[in-house]
Amino acid sequence: MNAPGTPRRWTPTPLIGGAAAVHAGALASLLAAPATWPWAAGGVIASHLALTAAGLWPRSALLGHNWTTLPEAAGARIAITIDDGPDPDVTPRVLDLLDAHRARATFFCIGERARAYPRIVEAIVARGHAVENHSQRHRHNFSLMGPGAMRREIDAAQTTLGDIAGVAPLFFRAPAGLRNPFLEPVLCALGLHLASWTRRGFDTRTGDASLVARRLLHGFAARDILLVHDGHAAKDREGAPVVLAALDTVLRAAADRGLATVTLREAIVG
Numbered sequence: 441m442n443a444p445g446t447p448r449r450w451t452p453t454p455l456i457g458g459a460a461a462v463h464a465g466a467l468a469s470l471l472a473a474p475a476t477w478p479w480a481a482g483g484v485i486a487s488h489l490a491l492t493a494a495g496l497w498p499r500s501a502l503l504g505h506n507w508t509t510l511p512e513a514a515g516a517r518i519a520i521t522i523d524d525g526p527d528p529d530v531t532p533r534v535l536d537l538l539d540a541h542r543a544r545a546t547f548f549c550i551g552e553r554a555r556a557y558p559r560i561v562e563a564i565v566a567r568g569h570a571v572e573n574h575s576q577r578h579r580h581n582f583s584l585m586g587p588g589a590m591r592r593e594i595d596a597a598q599t600t601l602g603d604i605a606g607v608a609p610l611f612f613r614a615p616a617g618l619r620n621p622f623l624e625p626v627l628c629a630l631g632l633h634l635a636s637w638t639r640r641g642f643d644t645r646t647g648d649a650s651l652v653a654r655r656l657l658h659g660f661a662a663r664d665i666l667l668v669h670d671g672h673a674a675k676d677r678e679g680a681p682v683v684l685a686a687l688d689t690v691l692r693a694a695a696d697r698g699l700a701t702v703t704l705r706e707a708i709v710g
């Protein structure tokens with residue numbers, strides 16, 4: 441693996457290589473025998489459907505390498521990843537909770553929110569956690585962007601977060617985990633690694649912290665990467681962000697099993 445943060449050469453996955461071959465084959469057959477056009481068109485459409493399906497499946501590696509668990513060297517450790525912040529109400533409370541458990545977490549921050557609340561980003565870093573790239577604006581049409589727009593979104597967040605945190609992100613997570621085949625070449629050029637998750641709590645939609653915790657702990661094991669949110673956090677009936685109680689339960693379970701927490705960037709360097 442290249443040194444963290446350095447650009448690397450992009451090599452297409454078999455799915456992307458196969459889709460390219462289908463396109464080339466379709467063009468060749470059209471030129472040689474125009475009457476074969478229904479077969480050529482069918483092949484091209486099928487390859488696009490396969491690429492789209494792969495992009496809509498956050499944990500797939502069909503479009504490029506994708507961290508869904510920590511590397512084996514992580515041993516008896518897990519990673520807590522926290523998306524969509526910083527949030528002026530929730531993030532400081534999450535930081536206090538992490539301190540109480542002596543836990544470390546990886547915050548996938550949105551560039552625009554970091555620009556709005558830079559002191560919170562500084563606090564995340566000062567308290568021993570990592571800040572990574574979750575795009576500049578968290579656009580819901582991210583997976584429909586072309587390579588230029590996608591690169592601008594990621595590059596802008598890279599600059600914003602690097603300026604505020606004092607250290608450049610090494611990981612990228614796509615908004616809602618949705619991608620297209622243009623993403624991996626952009627990440628290679630910027631020296632970023634794609635990270636998704638082992639399990640998520642759906643804590644932006646579920647107002648029941650115990651249900652969120654149960655989802656996160658279903659099959660809980662060493663090297664898990666768990667996803668919760670400090671931004672867009674759902675609230676319980678008392679108005680408390682569910683991430684707080686859910687994360688407390690998860691960190692207690694981790695301690696019971698002797699699992700320590702690690703940031704993704706600590707795991708990449710071993």
Ligand SMILES: [Zn+2]
Nearest residue numbers: 523524615616
């Ligand atoms: Zn998000």
